[in-house]
Amino acid sequence: MEQDLVLNIEDLEVSFEVKNIPYFVLRGVNLELYTKQKIAIVGESGSGKTTLANSILLFNDKKITTYFGNINFYPIKKCDELTHQVIPIIFTEEIEKEDRTEFDIHTLDEKFMSHIRGFHISMIFQDPFTALNPVLCVGEQVGEVIKIHNQKLNKKEIYDKVIELFTLVHLSEPEVIYKKYPHQLSGGQIQRICIATAIANRPEILIADEPTTALDASLKESILSLLSEMTEKFDTSLILITHDISIIKNYVDYIYILYAGEVLESGPTKQIFYNPLHPYTQFLFSCYVDKTKKGQKLPSLPYEIPDLSDQDFIFEKCIFLNRCQKKIKRCEEGKPEVYSVKGQKVKCFLYER
Amino acid sequence: MNKQLVFGSIIVILLCFIAILAPVISFHNPYEQNLSLRLKPPSLKYPFGTDELGRDVFSRMVYATRVSLSVGFISISIAVIIGTILGLISGYYGGTVDNIIMRLVDIMLCFPTFFLILLVIAFVKPNIYNIMIVIGLTSWPSLTRYVRAEVLKIKNLEFVLSAKLAGFSTARILFVHILPNVLAPVVVTFSLGIASAILTESALSFLGLGVQPPEPSWGNILTSGKDYIYIAWWLSLFPGLAIFITVVGFNLLGEGLRIYLSPKEKQ
Amino acid sequence: MNQFLLEVKDINKSYSIYSTLFQIEVAKKPVLRNISFSLEYNTSLGILGPSGCGKTTLVKIISKIEQPDSGEVLFEGKNINSYTKEEFATKIQMLFQNPYTMLNPKLSIGFLLKERVKQNFVLTGQKVDNQIIYSRINELLEITRLPKNILNMYPHQLSGGQRQRVAILMVLSLNPKLVILDEPLSALDISLQAQMLNFFSELKEKFKFSYLFITHDKNLAEYFCDKILYMYEDGRYELQ
Numbered sequence: 001m002e003q004d005l006v007l008n009i010e011d012l013e014v015s016f017e018v019k020n021i022p023y024f025v026l027r028g029v030n031l032e033l034y035t036k037q038k039i040a041i042v043g044e045s046g047s048g049k050t051t052l053a054n055s056i057l058l059f060n061d062k063k064i065t066t067y068f069g070n071i072n073f074y075p076i077k078k079c080d081e082l083t084h085q086v087i088p089i090i091f092t093e094e095i096e097k098e099d100r101t102e103f104d105i106h107t108l109d110e111k112f113m114s115h116i117r118g119f120h121i122s123m124i125f126q127d128p129f130t131a132l133n134p135v136l137c138v139g140e141q142v143g144e145v146i147k148i149h150n151q152k153l154n155k156k157e158i159y160d161k162v163i164e165l166f167t168l169v170h171l172s173e174p175e176v177i178y179k180k181y182p183h184q185l186s187g188g189q190i191q192r193i194c195i196a197t198a199i200a201n202r203p204e205i206l207i208a209d210e211p212t213t214a215l216d217a218s219l220k221e222s223i224l225s226l227l228s229e230m231t232e233k234f235d236t237s238l239i240l241i242t243h244d245i246s247i248i249k250n251y252v253d254y255i256y257i258l259y260a261g262e263v264l265e266s267g268p269t270k271q272i273f274y275n276p277l278h279p280y281t282q283f284l285f286s287c288y289v290d291k292t293k294k295g296q297k298l299p300s301l302p303y304e305i306p307d308l309s310d311q312d313f314i315f316e317k318c319i320f321l322n323r324c325q326k327k328i329k330r331c332e333e334g335k336p337e338v339y340s341v342k343g344q345k346v347k348c349f350l351y352e353r
Numbered sequence: 354m355n356k357q358l359v360f361g362s363i364i365v366i367l368l369c370f371i372a373i374l375a376p377v378i379s380f381h382n383p384y385e386q387n388l389s390l391r392l393k394p395p396s397l398k399y400p401f402g403t404d405e406l407g408r409d410v411f412s413r414m415v416y417a418t419r420v421s422l423s424v425g426f427i428s429i430s431i432a433v434i435i436g437t438i439l440g441l442i443s444g445y446y447g448g449t450v451d452n453i454i455m456r457l458v459d460i461m462l463c464f465p466t467f468f469l470i471l472l473v474i475a476f477v478k479p480n481i482y483n484i485m486i487v488i489g490l491t492s493w494p495s496l497t498r499y500v501r502a503e504v505l506k507i508k509n510l511e512f513v514l515s516a517k518l519a520g521f522s523t524a525r526i527l528f529v530h531i532l533p534n535v536l537a538p539v540v541v542t543f544s545l546g547i548a549s550a551i552l553t554e555s556a557l558s559f560l561g562l563g564v565q566p567p568e569p570s571w572g573n574i575l576t577s578g579k580d581y582i583y584i585a586w587w588l589s590l591f592p593g594l595a596i597f598i599t600v601v602g603f604n605l606l607g608e609g610l611r612i613y614l615s616p617k618e619k620q
Numbered sequence: 621m622n623q624f625l626l627e628v629k630d631i632n633k634s635y636s637i638y639s640t641l642f643q644i645e646v647a648k649k650p651v652l653r654n655i656s657f658s659l660e661y662n663t664s665l666g667i668l669g670p671s672g673c674g675k676t677t678l679v680k681i682i683s684k685i686e687q688p689d690s691g692e693v694l695f696e697g698k699n700i701n702s703y704t705k706e707e708f709a710t711k712i713q714m715l716f717q718n719p720y721t722m723l724n725p726k727l728s729i730g731f732l733l734k735e736r737v738k739q740n741f742v743l744t745g746q747k748v749d750n751q752i753i754y755s756r757i758n759e760l761l762e763i764t765r766l767p768k769n770i771l772n773m774y775p776h777q778l779s780g781g782q783r784q785r786v787a788i789l790m791v792l793s794l795n796p797k798l799v800i801l802d803e804p805l806s807a808l809d810i811s812l813q814a815q816m817l818n819f820f821s822e823l824k825e826k827f828k829f830s831y832l833f834i835t836h837d838k839n840l841a842e843y844f845c846d847k848i849l850y851m852y853e854d855g856r857y858e859l860q
Binding site: 510511512514515516517518519520521529530533534 | 683685704705706707708709710712713714716717718721722723724725726727735736739743787790794
Binding site for chain 3: 044045216218243244245284290294297299300301
């Protein structure tokens, strides 16, 4: 099956300036997303996963954000606004001067960006209850999104499309739901509506930022399987962001493990589950409990994630150093690179050749 | 930059200094009459001219600042104390208590405040203390509603439940736990309320029902101003300007505080 | 000493449903139907069920935040309504779910702890002086491994995990015998969840209290609890 690249993130670095101190929230992130692919970015709080999603859509606060690196988007749908094959959302140009190299960083124009958002790249968020406008009925809100990108449709056509979408996401009695207000619906229903809104315009990429975290355990599976079904149906590539690695096993092909701004490990789902390489990934898996572990004490990591403004540490040493239980002498001597091990990529000296 | 807060604060602080340093700033005794110097226009010796009894308008205006500020501050303090306590009780208890207080608020809001004040003043002696009390007792209703709304927002939040579970007395829960979280509208109302109170006092004094001469008040200087408006413009302009600047100052401060206290973006 | 720490007997609770326009009561929805169970000392009971099955209501009734329509709750043999609110605070305490709203945003951590420690001393009749209060606070800080400078900080300056631990401290300062944990882990990262679970076990060992652990995660309940109360949407329940 021929798979084309649809999103390419190269060496992405994002820093936020707070009270004149830069915090390097993402460093050296490399990510490739292909057509028909579903990937997961797994990270705990402070890992930078939401910043990564926001960077793809340039949602970060311009006043305090500095980018470095490249994010390239390869649109598949033909449209008048985007005429090139490669759209650089973030582009870093190296300029050679006499004695030093300077970098000129460009981010995509707001005009193009607003065309991309919702039409080529969509996003759904964590909290279903604040995702929709409480004073408009839900049908109208979805209709509005369709209208913005499809000016030519008339009212009836938009209504029909909305009903079609609601049926697609398995909402029973879509005509009744159309007229309801967000507070009259359950979290699961609202999340389905958000999914419907996001795929309404058949985007090439759908980013789902912790879509099930605010929902009951029983709903998690059904929302994830809906996401899977929808993205397959419309040939949309999926980026699923979560802090809970256990639920995604059957829903994604490739996993990236993000910790304190760096990708520590990545690989095909099966391999990561059966053979996690990085000590952090192994630790994550060991945190899950069930009946069989009853009475056992669970593992825990000492200390906290390092200070992301401490440039001496985060650029020179392994980011997991202060909490790693499998340190070796080599770890004191520098920062590990990304090593390939049978299809998995891991950033740890334990796997250095 | 929060321009409202900055400029509002500057004006208010300046007014406070003028009020405190009144004896130092004024050149003449504000009560001293000099009938040979009646209705003189502004000059070096009398920067704001003289009034119909030969008194220096500038000195009278400076001393009148004390009147305005103290009436403003004290009357609103009364209103804030009553309004906040009733708002807290009404919001927290709900039910019948809430109903009674809110109906009382509704009734009071039906009356045009100014006429209510006129009515009361008609029965009592018009002097500065009575004005403070009357304005205070008629300004609390809208604050009660604001405070009650804020209380309703937070009374079911976990930290309030947690305080209840800890067995704290209701008074403690209301004043130590809930009150700090509902202060935003109180602070803003305080500042805007002072502006309104000063206007009311000026109006009452203008009508002769407020501060009585020879005590100076911007309002009662305006009373003479209206009688001599064609021949002594300075008796109308300066007090009018003073009231205007003061009201603008407190309004800006109130607006600035509202902006300062509104929830900011999470970083 | 009474055999059971907590006994819940035939509790019934319904909620009224009001019409939108005139707020007239149109129906009553039963949430809890004749529910009964008991809890021994130093045991943890999991309450497991989907949203809306009434677990939060049950717990609100046990902690006297709400009153049942009928039935009674006994703590150490006595009806919970016969305890004064100060006494009751030293019997049952609750840890809430949302780290953002569980601490008063305008009060410093030191203030929050001090008032509870004081309250505890007053109830047990001990003499209250600042030195004793501070040494107790320090003891509590050590148990939760929180740094001393946290006393001067405000909730918005702390991370979710730290807030959780401060909340636990506040619960501990009143020395309860029963601690209700209302989905305490769902807002936390997985690694923090593991840490908290360890911590809850440690505390139970040390202070010998009982837990009512509310969750919708079956694996969690089976790992942590000695017994589990399953609640279903239609009001049925089962104890295992």
